[in-house]
Amino acid sequence: MRPDERIGGLVQSLSKHLIHGVDEKQWERARRDFLDLGFVKVPFLAPESTKTALADEIEMLVAEHGVRREMSFKETGHTPRLMRNVRHHEIRRHGSFIPEVYASEEFREALGKVAGEPVLECPYEPERYVITELEQSGDTHGWHWDDYSFALVWVVACPPVEHGGFVQCVPRTRWNKEDPQLHRQFITRPIHSFELRPGDLYFLRTDTTLHRVYPLSGGRRLIINMGYASRADLDKRISHETMDSLWNGSREGQNA
Ligand SMILES: O=C(O)CCC(=O)C(=O)O
Ligand SMILES: [Fe+2]
Numbered sequence: 001m002r003p004d005e006r007i008g009g010l011v012q013s014l015s016k017h018l019i020h021g022v023d024e025k026q027w028e029r030a031r032r033d034f035l036d037l038g039f040v041k042v043p044f045l046a047p048e049s050t051k052t053a054l055a056d057e058i059e060m061l062v063a064e065h066g067v068r069r070e071m072s073f074k075e076t077g078h079t080p081r082l083m084r085n086v087r088h089h090e091i092r093r094h095g096s097f098i099p100e101v102y103a104s105e106e107f108r109e110a111l112g113k114v115a116g117e118p119v120l121e122c123p124y125e126p127e128r129y130v131i132t133e134l135e136q137s138g139d140t141h142g143w144h145w146d147d148y149s150f151a152l153v154w155v156v157a158c159p160p161v162e163h164g165g166f167v168q169c170v171p172r173t174r175w176n177k178e179d180p181q182l183h184r185q186f187i188t189r190p191i192h193s194f195e196l197r198p199g200d201l202y203f204l205r206t207d208t209t210l211h212r213v214y215p216l217s218g219g220r221r222l223i224i225n226m227g228y229a230s231r232a233d234l235d236k237r238i239s240h241e242t243m244d245s246l247w248n249g250s251r252e253g254q255n256a
Contacts, residue, residue, distance in 0.1 A: 007096050011104060013050065015104070017047040030042055034116075038172070038205035038208060043199060058156050081141055083133060086131035091129055108228065123233075129224055133220065136216070144211065148227050148233050152202070154226070155198055157222040158223075163216060171189070173209065175210075182210070
């Protein structure tokens with residue numbers, strides 16, 4: 001089979017799954033949890049064939065194009081980002097299935113059913129998809145918000161919860177880049193923690209949910225984050241300081 005036929009077949013399986021493999025109750029429950037907590041696990045949105053093919057491509061990309069980054073940003077209260085990444089333009093150049101999944105209109109419509117509003121391609125390309133590997137003890141994607149409204153995270157590898165790597169969220173919070181006041185957010189609102197396993201998928205309201213990955217004390221964690229915009233994002237003026245530094249290297253963040 002030619003590579004483009006294989007990718008075409010995989011995209012078709014994903015579309016079929018969204019029509020026949022998900023029942024209304026699953027959408028409803030997911031929407032309720034998402035609106036309530038800003039976080040919901042949605043592993044039912046993709047068949048095994050999609051998850052396996054994405055995982056294989058992500059492993060290949062991180063092995064060949066992963067770059068170690070150790071940074072922190074004043075816009076998120078100097079929380080650490082200690083990780084290895086593959087950025088959007090490398091994934092687009094060397095990947096084949098990831099860009100197709102991201103571009104799938106059916107898949108974005110499925111996410112829109114969970115969000116309760118349209119889920120759009122991110123107008124800022126570096127935030128469309130990024131691979132992140134936490135590989136050393138102490139590695140973390142520290143507390144932050146994202147510039148755009150939604151993220152879908154595909155979990156390829158994750159250590160047992162005793163070794164960290166789970167996600168923590170503080171929903172219904174706002175990012176003031178001048179004065180993020182993280183401690184004030186923790187004191188005024190509860191922190192919710194969610195265990196993840198390989199094969200999990202979760203959907204996050206990233207602009208109003210403060211979130212982080214608990215630091216690793218062992219094992220390895222590998223994900224791809226696909227970022228999406230809301231209609232409201234398209235009217236906002238969004239500055240990209242932290243993401244430019246993390247994913248583009250166009251402005252150096254401070255060393256963590
Ligand atoms: O690794 C995760 O689960 C979250 C990643 C994340 O928050 C991000 O890439 O902005
Ligand atoms: Fe994030």
